[in-house]
Every structure is written in C-alpha cells, then in structure tokens.
Amino acid sequence: DAGVIQSPRHEVTEMGQEVTLRCKPISGHNSLFWYRQTMMRGLELLIYFNNNVPIDDSGMPEDRFSAKMPNASFSTLKIQPSEPRDSAVYFCATASGVGKSYEQYFGPGTRLTVT
Amino acid sequence: AQKVTQAQTEISVVEKEDVTLDCVYETRDTTYYLFWYKQPPSGELVFLIRRNSFDEQNEISGRYSWNFQKSTSSFNFTITASQVVDSAVYFCALGPPYNTDKLIFGTGTRLQVFP
Numbered sequence: 001d002a003g004v005i006q007s008p009r010h011e012v013t014e015m016g017q018e019v020t021l022r023c024k025p026i027s028g029h030n031s032l033f034w035y036r037q038t039m040m041r042g043l044e045l046l047i048y049f050n051n052n053v054p055i056d057d058s059g060m061p062e063d064r065f066s067a068k069m070p071n072a073s074f075s076t077l078k079i080q081p082s083e084p085r086d087s088a089v090y091f092c093a094t095a096s097g098v099g100k101s102y103e104q105y106f107g108p109g110t111r112l113t114v115t
Numbered sequence: 116a117q118k119v120t121q122a123q124t125e126i127s128v129v130e131k132e133d134v135t136l137d138c139v140y141e142t143r144d145t146t147y148y149l150f151w152y153k154q155p156p157s158g159e160l161v162f163l164i165r166r167n168s169f170d171e172q173n174e175i176s177g178r179y180s181w182n183f184q185k186s187t188s189s190f191n192f193t194i195t196a197s198q199v200v201d202s203a204v205y206f207c208a209l210g211p212p213y214n215t216d217k218l219i220f221g222t223g224t225r226l227q228v229f230p
Contacts (some may be wrong), residue, residue: 043220103165104218
C-alpha cells in the first residue's frame with residue numbers, strides 16, 4: 001500500500017503568490033493532519049480533519065492559510081498570499097480511526113521557500 | 116494542560132555507544148498514548164512505537180528499547196550499540212485516548228552518531 005503522498009516535494013515561489021500543497025492519505029485512513037516544521041518553532045499542528053470534517057484549526061497561523069478536504073482521498077493546504085516567513089516544511093499525516101491503529105503516518109513533506 | 120518535554124536538544128555519541136533519549140510528559144487524562152518518531156536526514160517522520168498508558172511493560176525491538184514509568188511521567192528511549200544510521204531527530208509525542216484527536220509533540224532530540 002502506498003504511503004501518504006504529498007505534492008509538490010519542493011516549491012519555490014515569490015512573496016505574494018498563491019501556494020497550494022496537496023496530500024493524498026493512505027486509503028482507509030479517516031483522520032488527516034497538516035503540520036508545519038521550522039527550525040525556530042519545531043513541529044506545529046496546523047489543522048486536522050476527521051471524516052473530511054475540520055475538527056481543530058486553531059493552529060492555522062492566520063487567514064492567509066486555508067485547508068480543505070473535499071473527499072476522503074484528497075486534501076489541500078493553501079497559502080494566499082504567501083510571505084517569506086511561511087518558508088518551512090509542510091507535512092501531511094494520516095491515521096486510521098478503526099481499532100487500535102492510532103499512530104499517524106507522515107508523508108515526505110513539501111519544502112516551501114518563499115522569496 | 117498537555118505537554119511533552121524533551122530536554123536534550125542534541126546528543127553526540129560515537130558508534131557502538133548506548134544512548135538514552137529522555138521524554139517527560141504532562142497530562143490529566145487517565146488513559147493516553149505515548150509515541151516515538153524518528154526523522155532521519157531525508158526528512159520524513161517515521162513511526163517507531165506506541166504505548167498505552169495502562170501498559171508499563173518495557174519494550175525491546177532489536178537495538179531499541181523503551182522504558183515507560185508512570186510514576187515519573189517518563190517514556191525514555193534507549194538505543195543500544197548505536198550506529199551511524201541512527202543519526203536523526205527523535206520526537207516523543209503524547210496522544211489522548213480518542214484517535215480523532217491531535218498528538219502533542221516534543222521539540223525533538225537531535226542524535227548524531229559518529230563513526
């Protein structure tokens with residue numbers, strides 16, 4: 001079974017541009033998490049979904065960030081407009097809500113650089 | 116409040132040495148889960164172990180072992196006979212009893228194993 005798939009793996013954009021990060025969860029996983037990792041702040045949870053519904057978006061830094069999960073197999077994290085301080089590695093992780101399979105499986109991450 | 120503390124920011128050892136990574140947690144939940152993740156230089160977070168709060172038995176997996184002590188709220192991770200491939204950042208995390216909720220990650224410990 002394929003793991004969590006994220007695209008693109010690397011993104012370089014100019015300040016003010018819109019950025020869209022994509023995530024395909026592991027089939028059957030019904031919880032999806034977006035994280036941001038920086039040297040200064042470590043690993044931060046931005047938002048998570050359960051059964052495609054956003055449960056907690058308190059980690060979303062500001063209105064420039066938005067996330068959607070239109071179906072069980074796809075999620076996006078959008079930054080508009082992007083700023084240099086948004087430069088980070090963004091991880092998507094998913095977990096199964098069935099039985100004891102609780103651990104989160106992480107994707108390879110998207111390294112975002114905003115110049 | 117829920118919190119995970121990894122006081123060791125960085126540890127350096129020479130190959131074949133044993134090394135212990137500390138993790139201390141705070142929670143008011145009586146049931147909870149504890150996790151360790153590994154982040155090698157490639158960047159992807161890899162799940163290592165999950166422990167239920169009711170199971171205080173130590174666990175050993177090859178050169179890896181985990182010591183869970185509820186009395187001290189600690190979940191320490193020991194690597195025996197370390198190898199260069201063990202070089203990574205290791206994260207400890209705390210999870211509530213419901214698998215739809217978020218994990219609380221520590222700040223990570225960077226382990227460098229020198230040949």
